[in-house]
Structures are given as C-alpha cells and as structure tokens.
Amino acid sequence: MCAAPGGKTSQLLSAGFEHVTAIEANSRRCHRLKKNLDRLRFDKDKYDVVVKEGQKWSPTTTVDGILVDVPCSATGTGSRRPDVLRRESDISELLDIQELLANHCAEILPAGGIMVYATCSLLKEESEDQVKKLVEKGLVETLPIQPGEVPGFQDVIDENGWMRVIPGVLDGNLRSADGFFAARLIKK
Numbered sequence: 329m330c331a332a333p334g335g336k337t338s339q340l341l342s343a344g345f346e347h348v349t350a351i352e353a354n355s356r357r358c359h360r361l362k363k364n365l366d367r368l369r370f371d372k373d374k375y376d377v378v379v380k381e382g383q384k385w386s387p388t389t390t391v392d393g394i395l396v397d398v399p400c401s402a403t404g405t406g407s408r409r410p411d412v413l414r415r416e417s418d419i420s421e422l423l424d425i426q427e428l429l430a431n432h433c434a435e436i437l438p439a440g441g442i443m444v445y446a447t448c449s450l451l452k453e454e455s456e457d458q459v460k461k462l463v464e465k466g467l468v469e470t471l472p473i474q475p476g477e478v479p480g481f482q483d484v485i486d487e488n489g490w491m492r493v494i495p496g497v498l499d500g501n502l503r504s505a506d507g508f509f510a511a512r513l514i515k516k
Contacts, residue, residue: 329382329396329429332357334364336395336446341370348374349391353381383425383432393442394433398426398458400449404507407495419454426458434467437515443468446510450494455509459490468513 331337331350340348350365352358358379365375378385382396401419402412426447433443445462447455463469472489475482480502484493490511498505 329385329394329433330399331377331397332361334361336397337361337365337375338368338370340395341365341374346374347376349376349378349387351378351380351382351385353379355379383428386436390438391436391441393444394437395444395446396429396433397446398429398454400426400447400454401451402448403450404448404493404495404509406450406507407504408506419451423453423458426454427461430458430462431465431467434462434465434513434515437468439515441515442471443513443515444510445513446508448506448508450507455492455511456488456490459511459513462513466516468515471512471514473510473512 329351330353332352332354334350337348337350350361352361358377362377365377399422401415401422402409406413430445437443445459449455459470470489473485473491474489475485478491480498480500481491481493484491484498486492488511491509493505493508495505495507496503
C-alpha cells in the first residue's frame with residue numbers, strides 16, 4: 329500500500345517474494361513507480377501496479393502479507409529534506425487516512441497473514457499510537473521483530489518488538505538513516 333516511488337516494492341521483489349502487488353493512489357507517482365521497476369529490470373510477471381486508493385482496494389487472490397507504508401508527515405526525513413519540517417502542523421487528516429488504511433489492511437488479511445505498518449515519521453501519533461489503536465481493535469497482534477532479524481537495527485527495537493529509528497543514533501553507515509517506525513503484526 330502507498331507503494332510509490334517503489335523502493336519497498338523493489339526490496340520485496342529482490343528478496344524473492346513470488347508476486348508483489350503495488351497499490352498507489354496517485355497516478356503520477358504510479359507512473360514513476362513503474363519507471364523505477366522497469367529501470368531495475370524486474371520481471372513484469374512478478375508484480376502488478378494498481379492505481380487505486382488503498383482503502384478501496386481488495387485482493388482478488390489470497391494475500392499472505394501487506395506492507396502499508398502510510399502517508400505521513402515525513403518528519404524522519406528532515407535531515408535531508410528540511411522542507412518537510414516547515415509544512416502545515418495540523419496532521420489530523422493524515423491521522424484519519426493512516427487509521428483508515430491500517431484498519432482496511434487488517435480486515436482484508438486472512439488469518440495468519442502478516443502486516444507491516446511503517447512510517448517515515450518521528451511522531452508517535454502517526455506510528456506507535458496508530459499501531460496501539462489497531463491492536464486494541466483485536467484483529468491483529470504484534471509479531472515482535474527480533475534482535476538480529478534486521479541486521480544493524482537490533483538497538484532500535486522497543487519493548488513491543490517495534491522498530492523506532494531516530495536519525496543519527498545508529499552506528500556506522502546506518503548513522504545517516506532517515507528516521508522511521510515499523511511494526512510487524514499478524515492477523516488473528
């Protein structure tokens with residue numbers, strides 16, 4: 329969900345996923361996503377690109393998992409894109425969209441399906457708070473990310489098993505990583 333410009337779609341395809349469906353609401357951004365996948369020479373039989381609002385999309389075949397990279401304030405990218413820090417501070421509309429997308433994804437997953445909720449936001453209300461609300465609804469539960477499972481990120485896994493990266497806190501080459509949040513959930 330919210331797949332453009334295609335970085336996460338590319339990672340999933342590179343990791344060997346059998347088939348990836350990339351959902352993107354914005355047709356202009358979707359065009360860029362397709363160009364990026366073409367540039368990287370991925371087998372076109374391994375993916376589909378769908379121009380549709382994520383909360384209105386439903387799978388036609390069984391889905392094993394959903395990576396929902398919700399639209400957010402992008403505050404975690406502020407060190408390389410300072411313009412995001414000067415945007416409108418009222419994020420209530422974003423919060424509504426995030427909750428709607430997360431709930432829809434949880435609903436369309438089959439039992440045992442995996443959902444990763446991700447943001448490039450440093451704000452808890454867009455990240456941890458949204459996942460807490462989703463878990464409280466009872467459709468999904470946390471499937472904790474384990475230390476060592478994502479090399480280099482073991483020190484940013486919290487007590488819930490969620491990852492929270494603050495720019496500049498990781499060691500080595502990862503020190504310049506953008507801020508982000510990710511939680512892995514499993515459908516009950």
